Amino acid sequence: MYVLSCPHLPEGAQTPVGSEVYRGLTARPKMLSPWLFYDARGSDLFEQITELPEYYPTRTERSILSAHADQIVAAAAGCERLTMIELGAGTATKTGLLLKAAVRLQDEVTYHAIDVSRTALDEAKRRIEAELEGVAVVPRVGDYTEGLGRVEADGQRRMVLYIGSSIGNFEPEDALQLLRDIRRELKAGEKLLLGVDMIKNCEVLLRAYDDAAGVTAAFNKNVLARINRELGANFNLDLFRHRALWNEERSRIEMHLESRIAQRVVVPALELEVKLQRGETIHTENSYKFRDEGVIEMLERADFCLSDHWTDNCDWFGVYLATAW
Template sequence: MSDFLMTRTLDEHAAETALRHDVLTGLTRSPKVLPPKWFYDARGSELFEEITRLPEYYPTRAEREILLERALEIAAVSGARTLVELGSGSSEKTRHLIEAMPALDTYVPVDVSESALKGAAQTLLAAHPGLRVHALVADFTKPLRLPESPGPRLVVFLGGTIGNLLPPERAVFLADVRAMLSPGDALLMGTDLVKDEAVLVAAYDDAQGVTAEFNKNVLAVIDRELGADFHTADFAHVAVWNREHEWIEMRLRARSDLLVKIRALDLQVPFAAGEEILTEVSAKFRQAGVRRELAAAGLELTHWWTDAAGRFALSLSVADGIGTDGREGRADGTGLTVPAPDTAA
């Protein structure tokens, strides 16, 4: 792959160190918590791909619908010559954008998985031999130094992953993204939208039990990597809608009193029957809220696209006061689309 470069910004032991820290701090606090990134070993990634094909799980299909319908418009509005994808994984959805961008020079996928980056690059370069790929092995939740590449750049953050961050974490993340952007650059972000509670809960608690297995996979990861003796059968998968915060919470609930040993940490973790580990928060959004959070980070929402059913949204935003053509002035002075105010309650 002559047009492929890879830059590693993570220490080779960074994942192990982070896992130790997250398990130690998360399982010795009350209530107990584990970050959702530890779902995704090879088995977890397979399970998530299976989830995206379930009838109950609409976000992947809804986002793909928008990308297929709007890719040419996104390409035209952004004018991007460099596409930066945060949490790129297999880069599958991004291919719709790449195919719509004839002027695209460079693709910069950012992911913690070196193998995922190499596999995606191989596939993309076979389909687009003129494309340059400069992959970053990095944690996208930390400030990034992007490689030199031609502008304008379009930074994309898809899949509704922004919802896995708590509000203070989202504020830091969006401020870091704002710091990446030069005049003319833009952010394309996917957000799952608030909808009927039954639809939301079903998406995270499917009838086939795939999401339950995915949730419990975090325990299998800890068993393997840290020598723990979790047994997945000892925990029940729970998905609930938090009306106050408008997010789904995935939890693991102990079926009985337990004492779990984690040898690598020399740690014993007691569980009372019914005690839960919070493993994921998945926030759902309204347009007005997205606009406010972007504005607080110095970003101005200029385009808002949804699927036909209004389940999911892609938003395009630019550095406040700078349009995608690099000129100073409000978005409505640059010919960009300014969405109507959100009137949802």
């Protein structure tokens, strides 16, 4: 997380949330980082999104893991015992498939779950330890882009899970740098399991990010509700429209909040007045989609080599096992 540190800025802008909101709402064009989505309400809304009929990524990735979990874990472990670390774990609903496979292979496994949402991690720990004997859950609230090396494995091989296509929320160079940062924290021979959403028909993509029930719209607008609650802002959510669009040139879905009218919003904790024109947007998220050759090139540039790759019957989603070298 980026934190502004300037003595002339309001005190509220010195916190992670305040810093990100200040930076984003004073930028041109305006933007907000997608990690701001994930307060308790946002985490709950995202879990609802993953169950929507239009939202194919979660169920498609789950089907891949269900079919290949034993193969994935065996390939990752080799002749060693595994410790698993998940970045952006959320409630870890899909991860149980891999944890079950690890228990079948080695009787017990330690699972380090890292996420910005304490609520999601508490739910993951409660559910996994109740359902899966042999799994010890170690939750850590924080930014998963830092401090991976602090996770001790007691001599076991570590496998980092970065599933759910979260890599697509980063700009290409930032995604590459994240993979390089992960690689820097790993020893040669340790593993990365990467979940990636592939390029497909744009109508399928757009429906996934603008569902008929309006859950994604509520998820998007919740970032404004969070700013109201935590920073005292007066955003009127009814004066914003959720927009999702496919950017063909950059191979990404974009999510925006579009102002329905010309308006002014005050954010007292940041001593900030935000002016928006009618039709002006706040850019809240990108979700890049990939081709197979692009994923392999990105892994190789980050000093990983591809060990194996699994996909669904339609090639809508890919799960890549890579080895640090």
